[in-house]
Amino acid sequence: xxxxxxxxxxxxxxGLGLLAVTVPVNPAAPGKSGNPSPAEVALGITPxxxxxxxxxxxxxKPLAVWECTTSWYGDDFDGLPTAxxxxxxxxxxxxxxxxxxxxxxxxxxxxxxxxxxxVRINDRGPYVEGRELDVSYEVxxxxxxxxxxLAKVRLELLKVPTRPxxxxxxx
Numbered sequence: 001x002x003x004x005x006x007x008x009x010x011x012x013x014x015g016l017g018l019l020a021v022t023v024p025v026n027p028a029a030p031g032k033s034g035n036p037s038p039a040e041v042a043l044g045i046t047p048x049x050x051x052x053x054x055x056x057x058x059x060x061k062p063l064a065v066w067e068c069t070t071s072w073y074g075d076d077f078d079g080l081p082t083a084x085x086x087x088x089x090x091x092x093x094x095x096x097x098x099x100x101x102x103x104x105x106x107x108x109x110x111x112x113x114x115x116x117x118x119v120r121i122n123d124r125g126p127y128v129e130g131r132e133l134d135v136s137y138e139v140x141x142x143x144x145x146x147x148x149x150l151a152k153v154r155l156e157l158l159k160v161p162t163r164p165x166x167x168x169x170x171x
């Protein structure tokens with residue numbers, strides 16, 4: 001009987017000791033930095049590197065939601081400057097909108113297949129009647145309408161950039 005109690009107690013203490021020295025695997029654990037600890041490096045644990053656009057994930061409640069028709073633009077504009085001065089990359093997760101502030105983060109949901117993609121507004125357009133959004137070729141591919149050209153989508157405004165500070169505070 002004493003041996004059984006000793007074995008159980010030994011197992012419990014051994015288990016508690018392992019829990020105390022085990023590195024947490026959850027990269028979203030509070031207090032975790034983006035850099036791996038020496039213990040994580042030794043154990044071969046690589047932290048999950050998140051896309052900066054993932055800050056606007058499904059947990060956040062959208063600031064506004066509406067439906068519209070979207071199109072995509074690609075080759076003809078690839079490498080040209082966008083409205084915010086960036087070079088257009090048809091493989092980036094970006095979009096053009098006529099009025100949203102540049103730098104806004106929007107989730108685009110294809111109403112037909114319910115695929116979604118978080119994009120950043122970095123350009124103006126489209127300049128075609130009846131369309132409210134132009135996404136990059138890559139976004140259209142991910143949403144599954146690159147072969148169709150147009151799609152009915154739901155837009156969820158997730159983040160609007162803060163207004164940049166002026167160089168002259170009195171203005």
